[in-house]
Amino acid sequence: MAKWGEGDPRWIVEERADATNVNNWHWTERDATNWSSDKLRSLLLGLTVASDEGSCEVTEVSKLEGEASINNRKGKLIFFYEWNLKAAWxxxxxxxxxYKGTFDVPNLSDENDMEDLDISVSLHKDEPETPLKNLMRTKGAERIRKALDSYVESLKTEFTQGMILPTTNGEAPPCSSLQSKAEPNKTQISSPSGTAAPVRTGIRIPTCKFSMRETFQASPTELYRVFLRQEMIQAFTNAPATVEAEKxxxxxxxxxxxxxxxTELLPDQKLVMKWRYNNWPCEHYATxxxxxxxxxSETELKVECRGVPDSEEERTQDGWKxxxxxxxxxxxxxxxxxF
Structure with missing residues (x-):
């Protein structure tokens, strides 16, 4: 047994504000799948290219299959992401x-360089050939690669905030050894079937709750559908929107x-959702x-918000109003x- 004061400092429990993972020694993992899905959609939707022949715009991301995560071990960040996506233009x-068509990206992952990314562009079966297809294959593919590269960059910077905790002297270690590929034995580190999975850690932030009430001269049925029908949402927000009206x-x-x-839909009576501004801390949603x-002859709408960051309370209330x-x-x- 080591004498007092001579033990390995990595195993000494110290009094710290965050009370966890001293000197970033232990393995921590953060799931970036939901954040990545939202980020990829925001970067691709509305992307446009133009030439003398006309213009093309990405109008829908119809498939996003995959996962993403970030791991911290001994102060090093290890990135893992793998996506298969399809979008309409x-x-x-x-x-x-x-003219309408699609493009597929089957191999967006940490194992492939961005310049080697496969982007397959096609027209719908009933569409005649057009120079716009070649526009998407050239300038369009270039813009798509830049958007996906922006996603990877955001994953390594924006989403990683709080992954490297302060050391015993209160300073965060430099992220000089960022790795873009998961370690080969990642599957060995993951828990076997039937045991607890690794704890995913994040940043604890102070939050608040509040409620608002507003009266509308409409029936519950009319008001309820305003929040679910995409064309109605685009009308009152005066901006593009994508809405999947289901649990x-x-x-x-x-x-x-x-x-x-x-997360819950009770027609004409109640709607429950995970809701956030895109600049809130990563993966943090209010309920x-x-x-x-x-x-x-009217409907009273009661809105209860829980888990709103303290610093965002006034902005969130004003935004809803x-x-x-x-x-x-x-x-x-x-x-x-x-009357």
């Missing part, structure tokens, strides 16, 4: 003709400034519960009394 020729379905509003997922109360309540009333006339 729409081309408009200089004469106004529209587990994701949404992306206001050009990606708001993202989330529906928003919307209750639709029938008040005869301005971009949801006021915008819905102005767009659909739900603020005027019916």
């Amino acid at each position: 729409t081309g408009t020729s200089k004469t106004g003709m529209e 587990g379905g994701k949404f992306r509003l206001l050009d990606g400034n708001i993202i989330g997922e529906f 928003v519960t919307m209750t639709f109360l029938d008040r005869s 301005r971009y949801y309540f006021a915008a819905i009333k102005q767009t659909f006339g739900y603020g005027a009394r019916l």
Whole structure:
């Protein structure tokens, strides 16, 4: 047994503010899959290229299959990501003709260099040949690679905040040995079937909860569908939106400034969702519960928000009042009394 003061400092428990993982010695893992899915969609949707022949725009990301994670061991970050994605694009020729097609990226992973990335561009079966297909194969593929490279860069910088904890002197060690590939024995480190998985750690932030009430001159059915129908959401936000109106379905509003997922849908009565601004700490979502109360000729909407970062309380309340309540009333006339 080592004498007092002569033990290996890596195993000494010290009094620290975060009370965990002294000197970053232990293995920690953070799941980046949901964050990556949202990030990839935001980078690809709306991407455009143009030439003398016309222009093309990415209009939908129809498939995103894969996973991503970051591991910290001995102060080193190890990145793992593997994605198979498919997206739709729409081309408009200089004469106004529209063409539709898709592109596939089957091998976006830490094992492949970006310049070696396969990007397969095609037209829909019923579409005639057009120079716009070649535009997507050249300039389009180049823009897509840049967007995917931006994702990888964000994964290694934006998402890693808080992964390297302060050392015993209060300073974070330099990230001089970032690795873009998981260690070969990653599967050996993972827990075997039937045992507890490695703990995924994150940053604890102070949060708050608050509730708001607003009355709309509409029935619960009319108001409920406003929050689920994509065309209605695009109308009152005056911006592109993607909405999957089902349990587990994701949404992306206001050009990606708001993202989330529906966790409970009780038609005309209640909506529960994971909801966040895209600049909140990585993977941090508030829980928003919307209750639709029938008040005869009008509907009272009760909105309860839990888990909102303390520093974002005022901004979040103002955002709901301005971009949801006021915008819905102005767009659909739900603020005027019916006589």
